[in-house]
Amino acid sequence: MTVTxxxxxxxxxxxxxxxxxxxxxxxxKADGGAILAVDADPNFCLALTLGVEPVGTIAEVREQARxxxxxxxxxxxxxxxxxxxxxxxxxxxxxxLLTMGRPEGPDCYCAANNMLRQFLDKxxxxxxxxxxxxxxxxxxxxxxxxxxxxxxxxVAEPTAVGALTARRIFELAKELPIVVKETGVVWNxxxxxxxxxxxxxxxxxxxxxxxxxxxxxASVQGETIFDLEQDSPALSAVGDxxxxxxxxxxxxx
Numbered sequence: 040m041t042v043t044x045x046x047x048x049x050x051x052x053x054x055x056x057x058x059x060x061x062x063x064x065x066x067x068k069a070d071g072g073a074i075l076a077v078d079a080d081p082n083f084c085l086a087l088t089l090g091v092e093p094v095g096t097i098a099e100v101r102e103q104a105r106x107x108x109x110x111x112x113x114x115x116x117x118x119x120x121x122x123x124x125x126x127x128x129x130x131x132x133x134x135x136l137l138t139m140g141r142p143e144g145p146d147c148y149c150a151a152n153n154m155l156r157q158f159l160d161k162x163x164x165x166x167x168x169x170x171x172x173x174x175x176x177x178x179x180x181x182x183x184x185x186x187x188x189x190x191x192x193x194v195a196e197p198t199a200v201g202a203l204t205a206r207r208i209f210e211l212a213k214e215l216p217i218v219v220k221e222t223g224v225v226w227n228x229x230x231x232x233x234x235x236x237x238x239x240x241x242x243x244x245x246x247x248x249x250x251x252x253x254x255x256x257a258s259v260q261g262e263t264i265f266d267l268e269q270d271s272p273a274l275s276a277v278g279d280x281x282x283x284x285x286x287x288x289x290x291x292x
Contacts, residue, residue, distance in 0.1 A: 040167075041166055042285070043163065043169040044190045045173055045219075053196075056264065057277065058085060063264050064278045064281045065170075065281065066134065072166070072168055073168070075169045075170070076089065076135070076136045076137070077137045078138045079172060079174065081139070086138060089136065099123075100126075124158055137159075160187075171188075189220050190220065191221070191222045194225045195224055197228065197232075201226075206242075223242065226248070227248045228250045229248070253272075
């Protein structure tokens with residue numbers, strides 16, 4: 040069974056780093072399940088954080104499919120589209136990466152997006168874990184990636200602005216035409232969940248990630264998530280969060 044975890048949050052909240060840390064944690068697990076990482080943020084940085092070079096983007100494939108004459112036939116167009124996506128699948132040790140690239144232009148992309156959803160649903164079923172790094176607004180999720188999310192993790196800093204952003208993403212997720220089975224907040228740069236006005240009583244807390252200077256230093260020095268020491272406080276916290284999440288999802292299935 041595929042477990043799909045989507046990560047969202049405002050810019051600078053640490054969502055991409057959290058997604059990358061989850062992937063590193065899952066790679067270290069004994070079950071060794073196949074992992075698909077999806078960078079659904081137009082400002083795609085997940086590959087850089089993971090230390091891989093994308094071989095292409097879905098945006099390029101979508102443009103090619105959109106430009107292909109309709110007279111070619113639906114089956115041929117779909118096959119061409121699927122082949123193009125396969126060519127953009129970046130293979131890395133232990134995981135594959137799909138990079139979505141820039142959003143659409145002003146014209147209609149409905150046909151290309153429908154083909155993309157069909158193929159990504161089929162592709163995702165081949166993996167045990169699918170980790171999606173979204174843009175803050177989450178419209179990218181509804182248009183271009185899988186339609187069924189087991190857990191949406193909203194990464195937020197323990198501030199009033201962070202809580203407000205988490206609230207807005209939580210409300211937006213309920214309005215979109217996608218299935219999100221569970222939603223929870225991950226408090227970043229926080230030893231414990233904040234209280235008072237920043238508290239989100241009706242959104243469950245997935246976990247807290249403490250401030251970790253090693254993560255900042257790695258970012259400044261252009262290092263990847265795999266360069267962090269195993270005893271990094273942030274990485275250890277993400278390990279606990281992943282264990283808790285998987286236990287929770289397996290219990291609910």
